[in-house]
Amino acid sequence: MSENLNDLRAFLRVAEAGSFTKAAGQMGVSQSALSHTIKALEERIGIKLLNRTTRSVSTTQAGEQLLNDIAPLISDIEQKLSALNEFRDSPRGTLRINGTEHVIHSILWDRLSRFALDYPDIHLEITTDYTLTDIVKDRYDIGIRLGHTVDQDMIAVRVTPDMQMMVVASAEYVRIHGKPETPADLDNHRCLALRLPTHENLMNWELQKSGSGEQQEIVHYHPQPVMIFSHAHLLVKAATDSLGIAWVPTAMVRKDLQSGKLIPLLSEWLTSYDGYYLYYPHRRQSSPLFRLLVDALKLK
Structure with missing residues (x-):
């Protein structure tokens, strides 16, 4: 029996995504067309490959075996075809x-x-x-x-290079609310926070005091925010609009620091990451x- 490679690729996408909707979006086809392709494949080989419910899609035992067998093969074929680019202008x-x-x-x-x-x-x-x-x-x-x-x-x-994090606010915010001098002072300020989707928790601020000693002081600050965002650029925008204090990557606010829209706070507490x-x-x-x-x- 000779199967169409595109049909097998479609099965692979659905099995890995666990969703016809998501797989169809990745492939740029309609959900109904993709469902028809998989149904026709199952009918041709006479074996049910996917269990379908209103909420999810999962592989049957036969489908899981096929998935494990063909995934590396199709990936290898795609890589071989991609390698032919060396022969193009x-x-x-x-x-x-x-x-x-x-x-x-x-x-x-x-x-x-x-x-x-x-x-x-x-x-x-x-x-x-x-x-x-x-x-x-x-x-x-x-x-x-x-x-x-x-x-x-x-x-x-x-x-x-290494990524540096810093605490910032607008000059107008500092004029109204003053500057925090230590991490403990942040409790008296309007903090802005980022929500991490992995565990639905807020990103804590890891503040590391600069110094030459081996035992550098590190404060893990848990903000009690007045505003929470899912994207860092909204966090920065809120800070530039004087809505609160933010802990952000230095690279993200470099232009705002140079223009004076934001000013650094707790300048002795800069943290670097790989x-x-x-x-x-x-x-x-x-x-x-x-x-x-x-x-x-x-x-x-």
Whole structure:
């Protein structure tokens, strides 16, 4: 029996996404067309591959076996086809990238923009979120995250220097409410916070006092915010509009600091983290598209 590779790819997408709606969106087809494709595949082979309910889709035992068998094979075929780009005058294909809003917008955008101009036949799909997305499961080609969050079995390439976090507010806010002199003073101020979707909790502020000693003082501050946001750029906008104090990446507010829209607070309490890394599975490293993007984004 000869099966259409596109039908098997459609089954793979639905099985991995656990949803016809999500898989259809990824593939750019209608949900009804995708459902018809899977139903026809099941009828041809005479085996039920998916259990369907009104809320979810899961693989049957036979479907799970097929998924495990064909996923690496289809991935290998796609990589082999992608490698043929080396024989084209202009590389082409699609790269799906997942990263945080901060690193895409504030740090890497100029490099991504230049890459898109240099290689117009390479289509970029960029998704920003703050979850620790499984790029293999969700079929992203590349992830960009802070170094300590990257899985050890991934190839990782550093794309930014260390990330520094700082406390900021507008001059107008300070004029009205005064400056906090110590982390404890934050309890008397209007704090702005970011909600992390992974565990639905608020991001705590890790304030590290500068100094040369080995035992540096670190305060883990749990803000009681007057406003909560799901994206960092709204957090910064609220701070520039004098709505409160925010703890943000220095790179994100550098222009606002230079223009005077924001001023640094608790300047002795700056915290640094390992920088951002571009990462991807080992099987992707031979792809010419990956090599082009890695060379464009890596830290020079």
